[in-house]
Amino acid sequence: MSLTDSPAKYGSVAGSETASGPLGRAALRGDGSLKVRGAATYALEQPVEGVLHCVLVQSTIGAGRVAAIDRSAAEAAPGVRLVLDAGNSLTLAPMPDFFGNTPPGDSYVPFAREISFNGELIAAVVADTLEQARAAAALLEVTYEEARSVPTFSDPRAGEGRAVDAMTKEWGEPDAAFAEAPVRIEATYETPREYNLPIEPHGLIVHFEADDRLTIYEPTQWVDGTARNYAGWFGLSFDAVRIVSPFIGGGFGSKAQGLPHSAAAAIAAKMLGRPVKLAVTRPQTFTAYGGRPATRQTLRLGAAADGRLLALDHDAASETSVTGTFTETLGIVTKMMYAVPNLSSRQNVVPVNTVLPGPFRAPGKNPSAFAFECAVDELAVELGMDPVDLRRVNEPDHDFETGKPWSSRRLLKCYDVAGEAFGWAGRNPAPRSMREGRQLIGWGMAVGTHPVYAAPGEATVRLLANGSVEVSSSAIDMGTGTYTILAQTAADVLGVPVEKVTVRLGDSRLGRAPVAGGSQLANLMTAAVHKTALAARDELVTLGLTDPNSPLRDQANTLTVADGRIGASRGGAISVGELLAATGRDHLEVTRDTLPEADRTPEERQRMFSTLAGRGALPDLPVSRHSFCAHFIEVRVDEDFGTIRVSRVVTAFDAGRLYNPKLAESQFKGGIVMGIGMALLEEGVTDPRNGRILSSNLADYRIATNADVPEITTISVGEPDYDATPLGGKAVGELSIVGVAPAIANAVYHATGRRVRSLPIKLDDLL
Amino acid sequence: MNDFDYLRATALDEASTLAKTPGTMFLAGGTTLIDLAKCGVERPGTLVDITRLPDLSAVTVDEAGATIGALATMSRVAVDAAVTERYPAVSEALLLAASAQLRNMATIGGNLMQRTRCAYFRDPAGYPACNKRMPGSGCSALENVTRDHAILGTSDQCIALYPGDLSVALTALGATVRTTSREIPIARFFVEPGDRPDRETVLERGEIVTAVHVPASAAAANSTYLKVRDRQSYEFAAASAAVGLELEEDGRTIRDIRVALGGVATVPWRAEAVEAALRGRRLGETTIREASRAAVEGARSWYANGYKIELACRVVARAIMEVGGIK
């Protein structure tokens, strides 16, 4: 069974006011055919005339400084136009990243002299051809003064790190409650560095059309935020920078801002007065931007004999770089998941010689749920209780962290539905109790959750004389389905078939949009398009009723728009095109945003969309908004080899209303597949001496292959939640990866009796 | 990748002569060579493309054995009906290797010659010290991350693993490598690192592998290749075993057994001690498990790869059980 053909009683579409319209249907992806035919033009395929090719050079030491770079041989090599390093680079103005880290000093060059991690960008070579640039890059003579590096936080010299104040939370009397709790467990869980490795490499083409005007073709999850980076670096106005990003071959959080390599290519283009193209190689991607940092969490749980949680103590640490702070928010699930009357949670970040880590699908939520959901399983074992029953006992009637009621929380339903589909009732709780031949079979479960974030968006809707509709925004589609659901939204409001709607995205010249991150974009942009399409419909009606040349003038109090026609409910209708023609127009265009009503300067509006300030601009809501899911997973462990195969996954989701169940299902399944990789395969291996990444390619950094993926059943129990978002959806994109790894770890324990608390779980852990 | 010349050879002796010049290398499917050139490990001056040489891609199976042309692709040989029937270990070793895309490109000759996946070997920019790339420069792997390094056939100069699968099956089945100038039993084709880890085979400069010959035997016809790894596809072996088994008429006494190991040694590793311990014995799980311990005689663990010692024994045992029909 799959989401798309799941019975209507669980389908979130049922009961939604627009279930009869296009929104909520399993429409095919609008961009699907383009992609299948190879006709979707990705950034590096843009036909820009006269491009030069730029190749990056990264450091081979983990700490110290670049004493000298001898550029002469490279400069003399055939076809070379420019060899760039910290010595001769144009300097830019420093810009803060996403998280507010700003490079020190009053000027910025993307090439390091002081090395803070292995693989840091130190130079770039630009030549007529890619081959020439590569060959010349190999000729650079770099002399280093190497210092001792602290590559990972397992290195004793890394120390304890520093506390992140925002992550400290306490309520009740956790110490006393823990001391008095009749049942207690304590355990430490670890996750390794994990990397965002989208199939489309990071890269860009930069074209300065004039000294103060440039176009950048770069895959980005946030056109406006990225445009702001370039504008700031070069001291240009936001409007002088055009970012074009119609298709993105995956990002998982890593493509949301201008990165050092982006600056390098732009500097080269500016200095040479020629368009420059740059593709980061696969090995370089491991240090050109940060992935998920390694994490360590110690959890202490105290419970009553009936399973009620009495106390929770959570002590967490994650890696950050020595130059900036990225916090993988490890307490995020711990604090809101269950009814815990006494809680203490804190987190340190530990600076080590690494690239600054960054967001990777469900940042914080994912490792947070790994530790907590394993700990809850351990508690269930200690209590002799079924892990689902233990969770039911601790189901909270409100969010204990914020004190707010849930906008909706259908997790109990998830247990019922997925548990039944999986056959959980037939589970023998004893470890090693189920086998087939030499395979030990284990059943495990765990819960996932993701908050519903909100930020303003903006959209433009054009009604054309031929009855078709154009929707546009700078919002992006990284393969998740934005094109499709926005077409569905407009079609829904305007009463036209989806095929009549064209959607344009990913261009900073279009309306503003926030980052496609935090699983927020679908909700925000459907809301923006919905609002704009309603306004367009109203304007059309007004035009029909009031324009002196309108054939519908004064015919009725109002007019109805449907199937490309407009008219009074009793009386004749004319086509939208006829009305536009009669009133002397070839189209009608409306732009609206979802910022709260207020007078704003253009600069302020800009800031709302191109920084995270937009989130703060929206009013605080009286409810706590989250999506939920429950994974039930079967593994088979070979008793001789310790090899783990995931053989069955059944997951029920409460993600509110699904705008397109087919697309939601793809996201759900994709997240589960990625979760399998996280549990069993993915691991950034670092050289303990100098922090070099030893698994910097797709053969050695193992992600799940088709052979690792079993049949996955996804069931939606969500219902429209209009307290969460205007159109009733909740978070979808990142939700499903959360909870997969602990469900697998719990299943491995059930199969083997071995509790592995450090990911990935490898065969040598079970030998 | 450096700039190089590209020549396309049309005759064997022409190719052979061209390649006598230092810095000249043969290009077959390119899946090892181009990859390593991109890493900066191989820096050929000239590539001699041998893929258009005539008559080197046939697969002939007769009473005496199978002759597999050096230019036959992995994917083709893997599904050859006669190979699958009479040399299942060969077919399985190929099917469990690399990915479908790589197998479509890669050739049998190139497959034998594939090089280690040692991460330090593959990263000359980061690790100048590597005795395999440059004898005497040191070994960057020692005392470092070695989960995927060898436990058998190592030297204090190099502990890099031979990563291939096919050669393990060929070693178990006693194949011969045919070249432009001679026939080399596979057991003598690969050389352990010793103090010259740069020398991996006995091939001379300009010598071309033309075919692999696998002699027919009852053991070959009842053979299997068992490959164990964390990921279910597209990963090199953590440990593997090729086993061929022939029983006496009684259906339970071992007449002939061939065992070789992969994923654990610096070269494809024939486990003669296991064979000797089992020849003439009755099939049985306990007997097999005990005998399989001999597979790791002389093994030495290097830091993080100790798990391979136990794993190798279990893989050998299970492979023998599989061909012996013990579920």
Ligand SMILES: Cc1cc2nc3c(=O)[nH]c(=O)nc-3n(C[C@H](O)[C@H](O)[C@H](O)COP(=O)(O)OP(=O)(O)OC[C@H]3O[C@@H](n4cnc5c(N)ncnc54)[C@H](O)[C@@H]3O)c2cc1C
């Ligand atoms: C990501 C990845 C995963 C892989 N996984 C596996 C695996 O799981 N198991 C496995 O067994 N293999 C695996 N391989 C290795 C793969 O099988 C080899 O790369 C392939 O077989 C090499 O064949 P080729 O024709 O492409 O050789 P080439 O790359 O063309 O040549 C390799 C070397 O052999 C030399 N050579 C080629 N042909 C001849 C000849 N006839 N005579 C003399 N010298 C010759 C070349 O000069 C070169 O030095 C993997 C490779 C990659 C890249």
Ligand code: SF4
């Ligand atoms: S193990 Fe061998 S190949 Fe690897 S670094 Fe050492 S010498 Fe080089």
